[in-house]
Amino acid sequence: MRSPIPDYLAEVHDTCGELLGGAVADYIPELAAADPDTFAIALATVDGTVYAAGEADHRFTIQSMSKPFTYGIALADRGLDQVLAKVGVEPSGEAFNEISLDPDTGQPRNPMINAGAILTHSLVEGEDADARFEHLRQTFSRIAGHPLPMDEDVFTSEWATTHRNLAMGHMLKAVGVLDIDPVDAVEGYVRQCSITVNCRDLAMMAATLANGGVQPASGELIFRRRVVRQVLSVMTTCGMYDAAGDWLTTVGIPAKSGVSGGIIGALPGQVGIAVFSPRLDEHGNSVRGLRAFERLSRDMGMHLMDVTRDARTSLRGSYVTDGDHPTEVHKVQGDLRFAGVESLVRAVSAQPPRASRVAFDLTRVSEIDDVSTRVLLEVIRRLHLDDKVEVLIIDPDHVLGEHGVEVPYARRLHHVRELTAS
Incomplete structure (x- = not known):
């Protein structure tokens, strides 16, 4: 007997693929060249099974979907108290690239906006910029289940146009919350965003968070549960930027989007989900990705607040x-x-x-x-x-x-x- 789950994902893919609204990100030249019709959905269970529909092997850069995992690495490396002393956890209510800090503390409001992500990257352990990035890339690879390379062309393109992020780095240094060189911090963050993945990789990475920090296929403990709880909490309230409230009430899955066109979601104890489609809405979120998540949440009863009474194996x-x-x-x-x-x-x-x-x-x-x-x-x-x-x-x-x-x-x-x- 064939499982009906791939058929269901294919139906969601076909239906949501009819949406043609939105536009690819054009402020990074390499991203502007993306095929707007590429569309993929992947779902990974907490025991390592992956279902996919569409172009799930198509590779793209992880962009801001890297932020939850870098936050987890910083928490594991430094501890919760040290990270909270540098980066807050409050929703900003602003766009991802807004140049703003908390007026009382001088901190970025959360690690999911760019200012917070730059500072979070600086907290990853490593004796220099190269060591920090390699530690981060290797950890990402362990979470995905295989080595993840960096796209040099996207990095070069993004680095040449990252003046706003550089302004944030200098601002963080000026107010005294960034300890390392601001240019090194921003360059490391841009390298982090240029790591390449496909939809299957992202679903497995999200499933690692859904599985309490244990990589579903290898069984390796990547993050302790306290770290995962913190990461998922911040994803829930801040992961979709100034659309976070609408996302939480409509979809109800801890999530993070990226300007390359991806969205990841991690439903604790159940599944990791990834969607990729480059056409973005005014908030910088994938148009087809949003609709696909809405369908999956509604059809499969995945809203976080719709809690099961028994999470044991069925x-x-x-x-x-x-x-x-x-x-x-x-x-x-x-x-x-x-x-x-x-x-x-x-x-x-x-x-x-x-x-x-x-x-x-x-x-x-x-x-x-x-x-x-x-x-x-x-x-x-x-x-x-x-x-x-x-x-x-x-x-x-x-x-x-x-x-x-x-x-x-x-x-x-x-x-x-x-x-x-x-």
Whole structure:
């Protein structure tokens, strides 16, 4: 059986790809040359599975999507107190490149605007500018799961036009909050923004944050949970700049955008998401990316404030019964939401059915949300029509199909004991 999740992402990609509004960033010559029609979506689970649609292998520069990860590195290197003494955590309500500091402290208001990101870069450990950048690049590579290069052409183009950022660097030095040479700090920040990634890389990097700082594929602990909590909190309130409030209420996923056209989102305990499309709106955020995130959040119940009551693994186990009517049984538990139903779908679709009957034991399931209901119904349909197996639902409390939802292609049982009698 084919998993329906790639099909869903493809449908979101096709629908959102019809949007033609916005324009590519033109204040950096290399970015102005980007193909405005490139569009990709990737979703990575906290156990390392990546789903993608569109041009997910297309490479581009990370730009401001680097800021949460650099903030995490600075927190890990210096500790929370030292970083907070230099960079605040309050939303600025201003554009990403606004030249402004807190009037009382002289600090940048948060690490997601450029002034704060320049100062944050200066807090990454290293004896000089080259050492700081290499420490940062290597850590980014560990988070992505493979070496990430820097685009020299984009760096050269951006460095030649970065007068506003240089003004911020000199301003930070003038008020006494920047300890290193301001030109070195700005150059390092521009190099940081010129690291290249693709949508799959970004989804895995976001999934590392969603996974409590553990890289999903390698299992390596990159950031401790206290660091991740701080990073995700600041992403939630400041990651989308002066559109942060609208984003939080509409999408509700900690996120960060970049002027190359990407947006990353990390939903704690569930998934990392990345979208890339170069056409930007007036806030500097990808037009198609915004719409794609809205769809994913709405369809999959991913809003941060829509909290599950049980974050444990939903798939409790699978086995095949003995007897005259062998049945492949999948035991499910807890509240079933997207992350849980995805693991169930993966278990079912990883190999052909091991018996002529497949049963889903929902005895221990207390609630199934709308998206999980739709996904499970599609799995049942595909098992019945594509794999030609009989599907059984062990559902004594009718958690699947409550509120009048039809459950075609499956036969209901009230107890697992009925498998041997049917």
